[in-house]
Amino acid sequence: MFWEKEKETMDRKSLENLQVGLLREKIEYAYNNIPFYKRKFDEYGITKKSIKTIEDIRKLPFTTKIDFRDNYPFGLLARPMKEIVRIHSSSGTTGKPTVVAYTKKDIKIWADLVARIAKAAGVTDEDIVQIAFGYGLFTGGFGLHYGLENIGAAIIPASSGNTKRQIMLMQDYGATVLVCTPSYALYMAEVAQNMGINPKKDLKLRIGMFGAEPWSEQLRKKIEESLNIKAYDNYGLSEIIGPGVAGECEAQNGMHVAEDHFIVEVINPETEEPVKPGEYGEIVVTTITKEALPVFRYRTRDITKLDYSTCKCGRTSVRMHKPIGRTDDMLIIRGVNVFPSQIEEILFNIEGVSPHYQIIVDRKGALDTVTVLVEANANLFFDEMKKQKLLLDKINDELKTTLGIDVDVKLVEPNTIERSEGKAKRIIDKRKF
Ligand SMILES: [Zn+2]
Structure with missing residues (x-):
């Protein structure tokens, strides 16, 4: 199902022409309205004439979270406060939060983009939608709210x-x-089970729209089984617009990016050069329709890959793979790059293990140590020691083979790892740098 079918099924040539035209306009617009970009574009010698093909986007400088902080709170806005109708911000766990703002037109576009991802997941006007994202400064709650109401x-x-x-x-x-x-x-799902509720019989849930953190295919299967639903991934970040940047269609094989509003690239985060087609790297996003806060080449720090092959749903837009993690979550353990999602995938494939885990990284002398706390399911935990030992050996083996590092695995009692009502805290890094 489509929300704006013509735009969602545009052929690539027309799409690229549209992107180039909008990008040129936005460069001029940002130059005239945002001192930060005027300075940057002067420094790099950028005018709208610098952009002739879509590849020319690489001439533009990157924008980072630090640029948001340096211009806190409203320095990156292109419109006067009179035209702003909404302000959101990131949680800002360290230092000042990242502030974003919207004009009426931005809010309208946002609601259409969220409507697209909801339609793509099969949501209709007949549905009753429970939004359990926090409402407030975080873009998740209000973003999904207005799109679904739309x-x-x-x-x-x-x-x-x-x-x-x-x-x-x-x-x-x-x-x-x-x-x-x-x-x-x-x-x-766990709480429902403890309350004696059987999702198949007692609940009418059929679709889940989940986002705001990286999650594995195995976790998707687990949620689908335990809630008796189809679970769809969607992607967005407040610096860009919020949820609605990309979402999965019913094929569940990657998230269609709204390319008529965003230009995406995947780069090697260290060399800052584009990766080869289909390779993993950091996704970089440029907004080409935003009024209040246009952003060029934003370094998202999310690691994913792009797929330009045709999708059976009829949408022509590029699909981004589920992010496997963030560059900030990437653990470098004795020189090996490890994402928590890799550990999650391994754990999910082992019988007797519950989907709750925590990774503790520490340093003993000069050596990094990794401890993975895994909840055993109830039957197993109270089972004999021998069985537990076998399971531990199996987890150790699998982690060692896949990651190439030694990990200390500890089974913990059921329900001892903290549950999350928002973004899960999977890693505790005790190392001091
Ligand atoms: Zn599709």
């Missing part, structure tokens, strides 16, 4: 937290779609 679905703005009450609302109001982080969906 397509005419009935929304339960539950926000995050109070999980038992979430389950009660879900059951009593007959929610058919759940929106939240994948780790929260997993936790909800």
Whole structure:
């Protein structure tokens, strides 16, 4: 199902022409309205004439989170506050948060982009949607809210937290779609089970739209089974617009990027050069329709790869693979690059292990150590020591073979690893740099 079929199925040549035209316009617009970009473009000798083909985007300088911080709070805005209708910001766990703002036109575009990803996942105006993303400064709650309202679905703005009450609302109001982080969906499934609720019989859920953190295919399967739904991934970040940058169609084989609004590139984060087609790297995003806060070549720090092959849904846009992690989450253990999602994938394939885990990185002398805490499922934990030992050996072996490093695996009692109502905290890095 489409929201804006003509735009979603545009042929590549027309799409690239559109992108080049919009990019040229935005360069001139940013130059005239944002002192930060005027300075940068002067420094790099960039004018709209610098862009003749889509590849010319590489001539532009990158924008980073640091640029947002340096221009805190409103230095990157292209419009006066009179024209701004909404302000959001990141959680800002360290230092000042990242502030973003929207004009009326930006909000309209955002609601259409979210409507696209919801339609692509099969949501209709008949659906009842429970939004369990936090409402507030975070773009997730309000972003999904206005997009889903746009397509005419009935929304339960539950926000995050109070999980038992979430389950009660879900059951009593007959929610058919759940929106939240994948780790929260997993936790909800567990709470529902403890409340004696059988999702197949007692709930009407059919679709999950999950985002805001990287998650593995194995976690998708686990959530689909335990909640009896189809689970779709979507991608976005507040610096770009919020959710709605990309979303999966019913084929569930990568997220279609809204390329008529965003130009995406994948680069090697160290050399800053483009990776070979189909290779993993950091996704870099340029906005070409935003009014309040146009951003050029934003370094997302998300690691993914692009697929330009045709999709059976009829959309022509490029698909981005589920991000396997963020450059900031990448652990460098004794010189080996490790993403938590790799450890997650291995754990999920081992029977007797529950999907809850935590990775603790520490340093003893000059040597990095990794401890993975894994919850055993209840039957196993109270089972005999011999069986536990066998399981531990198996996990150790698999991690060693796949990652090439020694890891200390510890089984912990069921329900001892902290559950998340938002983004899960999978890594505790105790090393001091
Ligand atoms: Zn598709």
